[in-house]
Amino acid sequence: MINAVGRELPEKIGSYVVKPYAGPSQKIEAEQTVCSRRKPSKRAVAETKLMPDLKAAIQACGLRDGMTISFHHSFREGDHIVGQVLSTIKELGIRGLRFAPSAVVNIKNPSIVDFVKDGTIDRIQASGIRGELGDAVVEGLELAEPVILRPHGARPHAIETGELSIDVAFIGASAADDFGNCTGQVGPNACGSLGYSFIDATCAEKVVVITDNLVPYPCVPISISQMYVDYVVKVDQIGDSAKIGAGAARRTKNPRDLLIAQRAADVMAASRLFKDGYSFQTGAGAISIACTDFLAEHTEKAGIQASYALGGMTANIVEMHKKGLVRTLLCSQSFDAVAARAIVDSPNIIEIDNSMYANMFNKSCALDKLNFGVLGALEIDVDFNINILTGSNGEMMSGIGGGPDVADGADISIVTLPIVRGRIPSVVNKVFTCCTPGSSVAVVVTEAGIALNPKHKSYEMLKEDLQKAGIKTVSIEDLLETAYSLTGVPKPIETTDKITCIVEYRDGTVIDVIRQIKRD
Amino acid sequence: MVGTLESSDIQIGLSPNPGGGLDIQLQSVVKAQFGDAIVATITEVLESFGIKDATVNAVDRGALEWIIRARMQAVCCYATGTQFEWKGEDK
Numbered sequence: 329m330i331n332a333v334g335r336e337l338p339e340k341i342g343s344y345v346v347k348p349y350a351g352p353s354q355k356i357e358a359e360q361t362v363c364s365r366r367k368p369s370k371r372a373v374a375e376t377k378l379m380p381d382l383k384a385a386i387q388a389c390g391l392r393d394g395m396t397i398s399f400h401h402s403f404r405e406g407d408h409i410v411g412q413v414l415s416t417i418k419e420l421g422i423r424g425l426r427f428a429p430s431a432v433v434n435i436k437n438p439s440i441v442d443f444v445k446d447g448t449i450d451r452i453q454a455s456g457i458r459g460e461l462g463d464a465v466v467e468g469l470e471l472a473e474p475v476i477l478r479p480h481g482a483r484p485h486a487i488e489t490g491e492l493s494i495d496v497a498f499i500g501a502s503a504a505d506d507f508g509n510c511t512g513q514v515g516p517n518a519c520g521s522l523g524y525s526f527i528d529a530t531c532a533e534k535v536v537v538i539t540d541n542l543v544p545y546p547c548v549p550i551s552i553s554q555m556y557v558d559y560v561v562k563v564d565q566i567g568d569s570a571k572i573g574a575g576a577a578r579r580t581k582n583p584r585d586l587l588i589a590q591r592a593a594d595v596m597a598a599s600r601l602f603k604d605g606y607s608f609q610t611g612a613g614a615i616s617i618a619c620t621d622f623l624a625e626h627t628e629k630a631g632i633q634a635s636y637a638l639g640g641m642t643a644n645i646v647e648m649h650k651k652g653l654v655r656t657l658l659c660s661q662s663f664d665a666v667a668a669r670a671i672v673d674s675p676n677i678i679e680i681d682n683s684m685y686a687n688m689f690n691k692s693c694a695l696d697k698l699n700f701g702v703l704g705a706l707e708i709d710v711d712f713n714i715n716i717l718t719g720s721n722g723e724m725m726s727g728i729g730g731g732p733d734v735a736d737g738a739d740i741s742i743v744t745l746p747i748v749r750g751r752i753p754s755v756v757n758k759v760f761t762c763c764t765p766g767s768s769v770a771v772v773v774t775e776a777g778i779a780l781n782p783k784h785k786s787y788e789m790l791k792e793d794l795q796k797a798g799i800k801t802v803s804i805e806d807l808l809e810t811a812y813s814l815t816g817v818p819k820p821i822e823t824t825d826k827i828t829c830i831v832e833y834r835d836g837t838v839i840d841v842i843r844q845i846k847r848d
Numbered sequence: 849m850v851g852t853l854e855s856s857d858i859q860i861g862l863s864p865n866p867g868g869g870l871d872i873q874l875q876s877v878v879k880a881q882f883g884d885a886i887v888a889t890i891t892e893v894l895e896s897f898g899i900k901d902a903t904v905n906a907v908d909r910g911a912l913e914w915i916i917r918a919r920m921q922a923v924c925c926y927a928t929g930t931q932f933e934w935k936g937e938d939k
Contacts, residue, residue, distance in 0.1 A: 720878060720881055721878075721880045749910075750909070751910040751912055752878060752881070815882075815912065816885050819881050819882070819884065
């Protein structure tokens, strides 16, 4: 069958029944009650939650072959939790687990691929599997089922429908007390918001908090409450603080990226929605960070204040807040050390649940009110579909992240990307992997021009506003022609029939699949 | 040997291959999508210099076609001890 973005999909992939993406998502009133595996349980007061080591905690949870385990990825590439837990599980001889972190970042030592090869893990679900694992998967790494990739907003939904049922959640925290109250905001290895873990804490059957910083009861602040925590383990190191959150990223000096960032900020400032109380999400790529600075300049010049910034926070958004240019920061993730530590300092910088950020099946989510969303992309095609996963050789370059959620939620979604990267065109005829449907993309900003999507809900409004501001636009076909005139037309990537990854949209339907890459 | 291993450049080595025809060894970060196009450009420049037997060792870092062409012309000039005919380009 063919879904609404023209992707060919089988009816079933193993036991996975494909619900094809059917077009812009509708809110649905569900029949079903939210699923949680959490059990009401009374523990003896004298009984301690503090376990001597990971092995004891895993055994106390009753982890068995075939169960599902989860983690957050807020420690990014500095994470030492996943490696320690999987190594301990392997030592215990438990096999065939479903590995369901919020995302797999590129952790090399130990290698996740090795845990797949030795049978510890045989299924994977995450928002992304960037790095060694992802590359191995698209090359055909043997798993019991294809990897399921979901945007950030879809993961809590999958958990609440029971599609992703978690047996044991391992939650790394930079400070915790012996009853399991914990946070990522303080301590030597602070990572900031634990936004991804709230859903795991409330829905998993067993919850283990892992920290290297055991503090006297009660831990302050309390991000995740003791109510949800079964066991606490103190380890030597939860991560490498230099890699968890480097200091504020320096602004790019690349003139091309600065030009794109400036133009994206100009588009926002030209919009009639850019007025006192506007809201935005910019993100953490080089262009995004520069764009935040340009947006701050526009905001200051206009003498207005944004009501909130959303999603992943960076040092320069915190800077905007300090200057009074944005009233509130809703942090589902903290991208650097400044943003990680800012939450405790200001009552208007708050940690939010990732589900509150992006899950469309909540009674509402914060994206529903968002005016401007700035997105990165690897490729965009003439239908404005976005690929954020696979690179020019089919390799796994990134995770889906919250991009599809932001594009759909924001009034004006802005894709920023250079028209070519080396010899690889970024504007193409048809993206290799579709992650975000073009219908949700309002405008694409490149160094070679700005193109509006005539099929987007905000098209007429944005067209009029840009004209009024004297901002010229081109068509997406013009951008394609410019890109191909520089690079030539790329040969399509050849694949086998084997489906390695299922790419879900924020509503839980299948927007695309990634087939195994054919190598000579 | 010309060029560098910088991103968006190509490094090309040219050596004699008496009676062996053209032997083009290409490593490229964009081989899957542009490998054939790169070999075609290299072959075309060799032919324009009348070079029929040569070993080419090219390490491509995503160079655009004009860069590959210019690097090839330079390496052919070095190898044959000739000056580049600039006028030819303007025709």
